[in-house]
Amino acid sequence: MTRSVRAHARPLFRSLEERFGIAVFALLLLFASAHQLFAHGFKAGDLEIGHPWSRATPAGAKVAAGYLTVKNTGAVADRLVSIQSDVSAKAEIHEMAVDAKGVMTMRQVTGGVEIPAGSEVALKPGAYHIMFIGLKVPVKEGDTFSATLAFEKAGTVTVEFQADKMGGQSQDHSGH
Template sequence: MSHSIRTAARAPAFSRFRHAFEQRLGIILFALALLFAGGQAALAHEFKVGDLEIGHPWSRATPAGAKVAGGYFTITNKGSTADRLVSISSDISEKAELHEMGVKDGVMTMRPVSDGLEIPAGGKVALAPGGYHLMFIGLKQQPKQGEKFSATLTFEKAGTVSVDFAVEGMGEMGSMDHAE
């Protein structure tokens, strides 16, 4: 059998294979696009009050019996004057406080921030593990992965805003970066 006859005999089979492959590839790419878009929408959530944007509030799931949970997010000030986060409240806990974590002389420290947290004009402040963060103290219920809970943030100038904290896994370091 000559080379051209063998090639011609394989052409329909190859064409069918190629067509089936392209169809499956198209379906896979479409499914991945939907998954990516849906995942981003689920991870990224923002809230706005005045000139302030609060990006992706999140917390970690806590083990049974835990009395505290942390809260994290970013605050972007789109305005021309500084503002200050002055208080936090939530139905999930008896009280909520702004804390700062740091290392001094090789020892990790955590302390409440009593005078609020300044958000500079045109600036951004991140509340994240290892730095500024919220502490929900005296938990009334355990935050569970995949659920949300609400809290109210009060700013000196912009006023109050209710935000929803997405609860991530216990060992998570946060997916805040998806919201930026």
């Protein structure tokens, strides 16, 4: 006499309560992982500052660069006017540009960087960026350091820079 295996098979989920519990658990996991994705974003008024990062520096280096994005969700333009950090003696906003002869130049930006209403500005390699001048300690891969950004209208916000590997191309840090 053979018995059907199917008759003794147990359903994967026995009840509606179990199904609901698993769905809630899955949503909680999704929320927890999404929080980690957005954990490196900061806000100041209508401004969203996305993923501040830097690169590790070689021993003895006196400068480091910093990068981030600033998204203005408001109806009025704002301006990043200054940066301060305990990692360096001073911090400046710089811009890299290539002139008509193909010569790349880097200069300090006076008057800050405008963040137009409803727009986003990326401080990134080869463009606007932050220069941390007179480093007090080397920046090592995996390190974090804080800096305070001052905006004309939104005020100040302290952010955490994450250090990527030295000299390498950074990962895509455009997500907030």
